[in-house]
Amino acid sequence: MKRHLLYLVYCLTVIVYCSSCNDWLDVQPRSQVDDSELFSTEGGYKEALAGVYSSMVTSSTYTKELTYGFIGILGQEWDYYYSSQYDDAAAYDYDAASPTNAIRGIWSANYSSIANVNNLLAHIDDDGGLFSRDNHDVIKGETLALRAFLHFDLLRCFGVSFAVNPDQLSIPYSTDLTYKVFPQLTVAEVTESVLQDLQAAEALLRTSDPIVTGREITESVDNGYLLHRQLHLNYYAVRALEARVYLWKGDYRSALDAATEVIESERFPWATVENLQAGYDRVLASEHLFALNDLTIKSGVADAYFSDDSQNSFAVTRDRLLDYFDNATQDYRYTFLFKSGTATHANNRYLMKYDDPSSTEDYYRNKLPLIRIAEAYLIKSETEYRLGDADAARATLNTLRVARNLPVLTELPDDFNEELIHEYRREFLGEGQLFFLYKRLNRQIILYSGVDAVAEKVYTFPLPLTETEAAQREPNK
Numbered sequence: 001m002k003r004h005l006l007y008l009v010y011c012l013t014v015i016v017y018c019s020s021c022n023d024w025l026d027v028q029p030r031s032q033v034d035d036s037e038l039f040s041t042e043g044g045y046k047e048a049l050a051g052v053y054s055s056m057v058t059s060s061t062y063t064k065e066l067t068y069g070f071i072g073i074l075g076q077e078w079d080y081y082y083s084s085q086y087d088d089a090a091a092y093d094y095d096a097a098s099p100t101n102a103i104r105g106i107w108s109a110n111y112s113s114i115a116n117v118n119n120l121l122a123h124i125d126d127d128g129g130l131f132s133r134d135n136h137d138v139i140k141g142e143t144l145a146l147r148a149f150l151h152f153d154l155l156r157c158f159g160v161s162f163a164v165n166p167d168q169l170s171i172p173y174s175t176d177l178t179y180k181v182f183p184q185l186t187v188a189e190v191t192e193s194v195l196q197d198l199q200a201a202e203a204l205l206r207t208s209d210p211i212v213t214g215r216e217i218t219e220s221v222d223n224g225y226l227l228h229r230q231l232h233l234n235y236y237a238v239r240a241l242e243a244r245v246y247l248w249k250g251d252y253r254s255a256l257d258a259a260t261e262v263i264e265s266e267r268f269p270w271a272t273v274e275n276l277q278a279g280y281d282r283v284l285a286s287e288h289l290f291a292l293n294d295l296t297i298k299s300g301v302a303d304a305y306f307s308d309d310s311q312n313s314f315a316v317t318r319d320r321l322l323d324y325f326d327n328a329t330q331d332y333r334y335t336f337l338f339k340s341g342t343a344t345h346a347n348n349r350y351l352m353k354y355d356d357p358s359s360t361e362d363y364y365r366n367k368l369p370l371i372r373i374a375e376a377y378l379i380k381s382e383t384e385y386r387l388g389d390a391d392a393a394r395a396t397l398n399t400l401r402v403a404r405n406l407p408v409l410t411e412l413p414d415d416f417n418e419e420l421i422h423e424y425r426r427e428f429l430g431e432g433q434l435f436f437l438y439k440r441l442n443r444q445i446i447l448y449s450g451v452d453a454v455a456e457k458v459y460t461f462p463l464p465l466t467e468t469e470a471a472q473r474e475p476n477k
Helices: 002-008 042-055 070-074 084-090 097-123 135-158 187-206 235-249 252-264 273-278 297-305 318-324 332-336 373-386 390-403 416-428 434-441 465-470
Strands: 169-172 184-186 288-293 314-317 338-340 348-351 367-372
Touching (some): 042 097, 070 084, 084 097, 187 235, 252 373, 314 318, 318 348, 373 390, 390 416
Antiparallel strands (some): 169 184, 288 367, 338 348
């Protein structure tokens, strides 16, 4: 942690401040920017925040390892992967070289982004007169939410499940750009810190975010800065993230309230069969609450990892995919989001979420989802079930099923957790959520693994050696 802070004090990835709204999404590096220059204008704060989002577009975390790569392998999502680098991960051998490198990369990348977040937050209240309209509250709200988002994913990786032991030491929660080593906190303490940042972000964004207030934003207004709210941690994305964290904590009532507010906003409609069939909306863009803008997603993800022309591809076999979908081939996700391999790979099925859409509209392109409306429905259904309202839980789950062209359930399955796992696997394949669901539920067996995940403690990554040696951290599991 100390090393990352020393290295990143002035190395902030930012964007070139241009006139088009899309330029806020096309991030370019500009290193060694002095704080006094960067934070002397409103534009500098916008650049700094864009730099944090840009830092998340990295294969160490959200454009590979924390979505379909390392974390997908741990969730046993893929039947087939070419690269032998994941063999040890598939066996949960975290001490082997490749998993060690992946784990270190996740820790390093997220804490590096957190350092930049803290640098921005250390300055943003110095001169409120710099900001026009609601931009101070929007920028600060998003930045606080990003700090919570990044820490929570680190907690999901390096902390034991809250349900297992909330008092187990886990990770530090970094709130300042400093040389000091932050103390290692318990799972409960980190969870509370995450929620405090999210609640502060929620309060700021509730009265300033155009996605809530309805204020019309065009390219001519503030260079279009507040356009494309789904590519930022907007108010509803914050509420959905709160629902995710409350569910982790076991606070079902708060999780239900947050998820319900997101759903009832009606801001995130289901992807239509017309757009799916035409290939316009492979990534379900209309359903994104929060996504990253990845300009290399076609070549860097779709072509590199989901094509039978690649030597590094992830795939499922036809039989396993049918098993995932319970042979319901009418499911839109089965029908429109997978392609068949050719020649010797003809039995493979490759995910198409990250393929280039046939639409030329920016809205459908270059998007890598991190929070989608389907999760809000699944959280709502689960919390209704756990609070004793099985009929409401079934009705909520049926809303998702109908949107995916599945028949309604007349009653819930006897094993509700098993049904959750099936639906998360179908819905979030390649998005990094399945392993964390197994972890939250503390399931003994991860399907297709043959390993006792609880006994082997596979749900908690070991802390990097730099932390256990230099920072003298205590065991985290």
